[in-house]
Amino acid sequence: MRYELYYWPSIQGRGEFVRLALEEAGADYVDVARLPARHGMGMPALMRWLDGATIERPPFAPPYLKVGELVIGQTANILQYLGPRLGLAPRAEAGRIWTHQLQLTLADLINEIHDTHHPIASGLYYEDQKLEARRRTADFREQRLPKFLDYFEQVLQRNPRRGSYMVGARLSYVDLSVFQLIAGLRYAFPRLMTGLAPQYRGLFDLHDRVAIRPRIAAYLASKRRIAFNQQGIFRHYPELDQPL
Amino acid sequence: MRYELYYWPSIQGRGEFVRLALEEAGADYVDVARLPARHGMGMPALMRWLDGATIERPPFAPPYLKVGELVIGQTANILQYLGPRLGLAPRAEAGRIWTHQLQLTLADLINEIHDTHHPIASGLYYEDQKLEARRRTADFREQRLPKFLDYFEQVLQRNPRRGSYMVGARLSYVDLSVFQLIAGLRYAFPRLMTGLAPQYRGLFDLHDRVAIRPRIAAYLASKRRIAFNQQGIFRHYPELDQPL
Numbered sequence: 001m002r003y004e005l006y007y008w009p010s011i012q013g014r015g016e017f018v019r020l021a022l023e024e025a026g027a028d029y030v031d032v033a034r035l036p037a038r039h040g041m042g043m044p045a046l047m048r049w050l051d052g053a054t055i056e057r058p059p060f061a062p063p064y065l066k067v068g069e070l071v072i073g074q075t076a077n078i079l080q081y082l083g084p085r086l087g088l089a090p091r092a093e094a095g096r097i098w099t100h101q102l103q104l105t106l107a108d109l110i111n112e113i114h115d116t117h118h119p120i121a122s123g124l125y126y127e128d129q130k131l132e133a134r135r136r137t138a139d140f141r142e143q144r145l146p147k148f149l150d151y152f153e154q155v156l157q158r159n160p161r162r163g164s165y166m167v168g169a170r171l172s173y174v175d176l177s178v179f180q181l182i183a184g185l186r187y188a189f190p191r192l193m194t195g196l197a198p199q200y201r202g203l204f205d206l207h208d209r210v211a212i213r214p215r216i217a218a219y220l221a222s223k224r225r226i227a228f229n230q231q232g233i234f235r236h237y238p239e240l241d242q243p244l
Numbered sequence: 245m246r247y248e249l250y251y252w253p254s255i256q257g258r259g260e261f262v263r264l265a266l267e268e269a270g271a272d273y274v275d276v277a278r279l280p281a282r283h284g285m286g287m288p289a290l291m292r293w294l295d296g297a298t299i300e301r302p303p304f305a306p307p308y309l310k311v312g313e314l315v316i317g318q319t320a321n322i323l324q325y326l327g328p329r330l331g332l333a334p335r336a337e338a339g340r341i342w343t344h345q346l347q348l349t350l351a352d353l354i355n356e357i358h359d360t361h362h363p364i365a366s367g368l369y370y371e372d373q374k375l376e377a378r379r380r381t382a383d384f385r386e387q388r389l390p391k392f393l394d395y396f397e398q399v400l401q402r403n404p405r406r407g408s409y410m411v412g413a414r415l416s417y418v419d420l421s422v423f424q425l426i427a428g429l430r431y432a433f434p435r436l437m438t439g440l441a442p443q444y445r446g447l448f449d450l451h452d453r454v455a456i457r458p459r460i461a462a463y464l465a466s467k468r469r470i471a472f473n474q475q476g477i478f479r480h481y482p483e484l485d486q487p488l
Contacts, residue, residue, distance in 0.1 A: 056402050057342050060349045060395050070338055074348040081341060094314055097325060098301050104318040104348075105304045111355060119363050120376065121383035132364065132376050139365035151304050158300050 003029040003082075004066035006046045011232040012184075012225075014075045014110070015063040020176040021079060023219040025086035031224070033062075076103040079173045088173040099167050102155065102174045106181060109148045113188070114233045116140050116240060126237065137240040141192060145185075146244075149200050152178065156202040166206070171213075178203060179210035184234035188241070195243040247273040247326075248310035250290045255476040256428075256469075258319045258354070259307040264420040265323060267463040269330035275468070277306075320347040323417045332417040343411050346399065346418045350425060353392045357432070358477045360384050360484060370481070381484040385436060389429075390488075393444050396422065400446040409450070415457075422447060423454035428478030432485070439487040 003022060007015025009031075022029045035041030049055055049064060049071060059073030065081070072078050080100045083089025089099050114122075119136040120129040152166075161169040166178060182203055186193045197204050210216055219225055228234055247266060251259025253275075266273045279285030293299055293308060293315060303317030309325070316322050324344045327333025333343050358366075363380040364373040396410075405413040410422060426447055430437045441448050454460055463469055472478055 056404065058395075058398070058402075059345070060352075060392075070341070072341055072345065074345045077341060077345050077348055080344075097314070097316055097321060100324075101303070101316065101318045101321050104321055108304075108355075111352075115359070120379045121387065123383065123387055129379075132379070135364045135373075135376070139367065143365065143367055148304075151302075154302070158302075160300065 001028070001067065003027055004032050005029055005063060006032050006049060006066065007063040008046075009033040009043065010226065011229065012180075012234075013063075013232050016180055016226075017075050017173075017177050018063050018065065018078050018082070019224070020180060020216065020219075021082050021086055021088055021173045023224070024171070024176055024213065024215050025082075025088060026215055027082075027086060076100060076107050079103055079177075083173050086173075088171065088176070090168050090170075090172065095168060099172050099174055102152075102166060103177060105148075105151070106174070106177050109144075109181070110233060112140060112144055112148075113184070116188075117235050117237060126235070130239075133237070133240060141189075141242065141244060145192075146196075149196065149203065153200050153202050156206065164206075164209075171210075175206060175210055176216075179207045179216070182207035183211075184228065184232075187228040188234040188236050190236070191241045191243050245272070245311065247271055248276050249273055249307060250276050250293060250310065251307040252290075253277040253287065254470065255473065256424075256478075257307075257476050260424055260470075261319050261417075261421050262307050262309065262322050262326070263468070264424060264460070264463075265326050265330055265332055265417045267468070268415070268420055268457065268459050269326075269332060270459055271326075271330055320344060320351050323347055323421075327417050330417075332415065332420070334412050334414075334416065339412060343416050343418055346396075346410060347421060349392075349395070350418070350421050353388075353425070354477060356384060356388055356392075357428070361479050361481060370479070374483075377481075377484060385433075385486065385488060389436075390440075393440065393447065397444050397446050400450065408453075415454075419450060419454055420460075423451045423460075426451035427455075428472065428476075431472040432478040432480050434480070435485045435487050 005015065005018055005022065007013065019031070032041050033043055033046040037044050046062065049059060057071065059071060063075060063078065064071055064073040065078045072081055083096065083099065089096050116137040117126050117133050118129065119132045126133065156166055159166065165171055166174045211220065249259065249262055249266065251257065263275070276285050277287055277290040281288050290306065293303060296302070301315065303315065307319060307322065308315055308317040309322045316325055327340065327343065333340050360381040361370050361377050362373065363376045370377065400410055403410065409415055410418045455464065
């Protein structure tokens, strides 16, 4: 089964959480919008699902994943679908519900990270909401980020198969997402994250262990991995990055 | 099976999407934090799951649902669990994935509605972010809300079992959530929503049809339904409510 991933071609964004799962599993997939439009791919192929007047079940936004006739939207929903099929989710129902719950909580944090630089409107430039971004990021740095990281660190420490993974004794898609979260936060807020590292050793270690998994390391070194940049969720504005 | 719902006792909030599903199904449930602490319920019972130092799988925030030994967090995750059990989700996997996808998109909109009055920090008072709220709400009114409502109206119109429900030929938990969305938007933005009503006739009709379902009507007339108020997600600030 070939998976077709549809996501904006020039950013990691929310699509990256799906890419990491597909890469770790060595899945057969195409990153549609990054392929040439003359081959029926590219942005026209992506936009067809959003704008097509006859799509019965249109996604609201990328990423979406096409699997045969099925088109699945919403990042956490895609990962929930892929998890068992790629060997990246627990077998028991309770474990799957818990894994999905963690992914949804991570999605909430990702939304808040986006809003640090776009607190007023995603359709406006950062430059048009710089003052508000400064206020929102101060609260993010002092209140919201520690609350979320405390939570995820605690989840890791309380996993009875202690110390290695977020859920159970094996890697799941949530571990890959935690890797991406920590990598992105380090890109966006290097000074802040250097200061926080000692408090969240479990999460930082998990990041490091994911980064050296053979398939992830190969992916990160490849051209398939888009670099962090100033159009994505994680953006580095030095004026927003202060140590706690 | 008795369900235990844990949510803040004085607001509808995100818990209301779960309450509506339980009520429509006539499920056996207790709204734990609204019952007396002297009977082991109330806020202490709610806080135990958030703060308890030995909870292996703690939820990040309410609502969460206890079902036997299972504690499920994240609103859309709870509804995904309850859907098939309460007869409020399609039987086929593709239909369930689609229903969950719609609920997650609705959750994104709910987050944006919250941020209209709290664009800077959920921990600050509205009065401390009034100027920013005015800017964010203008964008919400002109860009974001129409984008989401266009989408949901389109989903309703494109359902091949046309005109009645969001998914398939029967009521699902997403229909109940659309009811709550429209009711909340009307409370928060009465002038705006009066102007929008002709464009979103399908969604408004769905709201009206849900409201008169016997169990929902009985619930809305009961003391179990907390009134909209100025501590919830939907808040009425006249200065934020302008017609388009």
